[in-house]
Amino acid sequence: MAKAPTVYDVAERSGVSIATVSRVLRSPAAVREHTRERVLAAVTELGYVPSAAARGLAARRTNVIGLFFPGHDETVPDQPVDSARGDTVPIVDDDSDTSSDTENLYFDEVLRGAEIEAWRRGFALMVAAGRGSSREALVTDIAGRVDGLAVLARTVPDELLAYVARRIPVVILAGAQREDAFDHVSASNGPGMRTLANYVLQGHGVRDVVYIAGPTDSPDDAERLAGFRDALADSGLAEHSVRILRSDFTRDGGRATAARILAADRPRAILCSNDETALGVLDVLEQRGIRVPEDVLVTGFDGITAGRHSRPRLTTVHQPMVELGRAAVHAITARLDDPTLDPQAFTLPVEVVLRESCPRV
Known part of the structure; x- marks a missing residue:
């Protein structure tokens, strides 16, 4: 088996330093476009795959941010997957299904913003959805796998969040600002x-x-x-x-x-x-x-x-749902960079949008 390419090989091929290669892979938006393209071309040509485990050991980080939305998947039916069948089965759409095709769109938009900001800052995003009594166990589990965690207000007991916040940054999404030790991101x-x-x-x-x-x-x-x-x-x-x-x-x-x-x-x-x-x-x-x-x-x-x-x-x-997700990731990374920061509260502005259902007077 051929020797796997290393970061040194990528640096030599692209004519940049190892530090520049690392910045391109972790924070691509922070590197000039022509340099970024040259490094990424070398990565592709060599087939280089960075080791997240190695980076995590070196930096004592996972480079993963967690997002916990309890009940986000509750509209997805629990159906077994039958791998033995590959049939295409016709169904009749009789328009009798009154379920919403817009379920969880709020969460989808917040998630999109978090993904954008996490990628921009060189992090991966881990999303978890918990139901009922599984929530607390899931929060504890995901907290052990990420560098910071964003949760929806009132969905996790404060005592558990305080325990988690002793090890990683915790950001509360939505809801009124409170006098606590957590960072808060909400809309007006x-x-x-x-x-x-x-x-x-x-x-x-x-x-x-x-x-x-x-x-x-x-x-x-x-x-x-x-x-x-x-x-x-x-x-x-x-x-x-x-x-x-x-x-x-x-x-x-x-x-x-x-x-x-x-x-x-x-x-x-x-x-x-x-x-x-x-x-x-x-x-x-x-x-x-x-x-x-x-x-x-x-x-x-x-x-x-x-x-x-x-x-x-x-x-x-x-309300700026995408920006809420971005702000949550920003708050986490800011606290990773400086754990001594006082608790931060970000309230994003909203806009009244007049359309035909209640038009301009």
Whole structure:
């Protein structure tokens, strides 16, 4: 067997130092393009494969960042894989499946941002999805395999995170900032919802409104609901004068809640705590021949792509989901570089996006 090429061979072939080869492989964006291309060409020609294990031993790092999203895969059915069969089986699409095709799009966008930033900084990304009682065991396991960990707020006990943070940086995604030892990355949920709700209540002069909140354990929903309540106060409306219902942040949940709303008096506006809920509301209104926005105004929150293609297009608050993922990775790498940093809190701005479901006045 031929001797495997080494980093020294790559450096000699490309005419650069070993340190430059290392920078190209770990942080390609930090190296000039023509130098990077020359090194990568040498890597390809020689068939060089860097040893992550060796790098980790030398630097006492794994060069891997962990991202923990509990329940991210819950919409994927648990089906056994039958490797003995390779048949193509026809199925009938009778349009009876009401499950959402936009499940977890929030997480997908955050994940994309984390992947982009991790690659830019020379790290790999390990993604874990835990369910029920497996969450704590999974967090402990992934913490032993990575240099830093980002988790969704309220999904892991603080005691466990404090234990993990004794060894690696921990970043909390979403939710209100707290006085703790962790770094936090979130979007401006409360002010964003307050601005949007004020536009509906004051800009459109609506008083008959229903607000569909999310699940009580959502780290973002409490802030959005607080923003809505602030808007009620801004407009001089008592909270008991409007209906506040809860759903589960899914499109199916939005459909079910819309049916409950329409079983009583039809409101002039339905404000939703996330886009998927709002898309479910739009589904039901269309099925019943209720016009949006002429009969009912509908708004969401998040800014997922599906809202740009709904009928009508969805008015929403766009939060920078990709940038949330990037900021989480940035916070982890900053603490790896300087473990003495005080806890950092990053709150990213949001934008109110007016579309046809609640148009400009």
